[in-house]
Amino acid sequence: MLVTDSSYSYKADRLIKDFQGKYLNIEIDTTFCQISNISRDISNAKQHAISLMPAIVVQNFSNYPDQYFESLERKISEIHERKLQFLIESQSNYRVEVDREWVFNGTDVALPSQVRDTLALGLKFSIPLKGRKVPRIDIITEVENIILSREEYDGKTEKRAICTNIITNSVNAFPSGSKNFKI
Secondary structure (H helix, E strand, O other): OOHHHOOOHHHHHHHHHHHHHHHHHHHHHHHHHHHHHHHHHHHHHHHHHHHHOOHHHHHHHHHHHHHHHHHHHHHHHHHHHHHHHHHHHHHOOOOOOOOHHHOOOOOOOOOOHHHHHHHHOOOOOOOOEOHHHOOHHHHHHHHHHHHHHOOOOOOHHHHHHHHHHHHHHHHHHOOOOOOOEOO
8 A cells, every 4th residue: 555545645655755754954054063173174274384384475376366366356346347337328319518617606515517417518408208108197297297286276177288289299299109299
């Protein structure tokens, strides 16, 4: 009679799983013990080698990998920074000359270069957006929030109608598949 055919198959499966778990734990303990023994042997070999060599040779030998990997890390970092800069420049379709002297900072706070460059573009600077990338829902939400935040009650419906008309005309003039979208 096979165990799989009897009513004790659940107990047999459970016993097999328990045995497998215990066997796995024994294997893990054995492996850990072997790793500990190897680590101890390596440490003993290092101590023996250190006792046979002059101290300066040991120091240079132990510092070399750190210096090598720091140099390698610095080179890789520079390569990635150049690649990233190239990607940023290649992805931007618009090249704009910025006159940083146009911005006057009347505060004691130092402005980051990105902020200074953005301010130097002027008040009427804009970049045409691709039709699919226009946040239409955000535009409608912002318009509604601005209208609702005003205390005056008369004229809200009229302002809402004007804004809706402008948004609708823009959407119809430049549908989602068009190249440029301007409001």
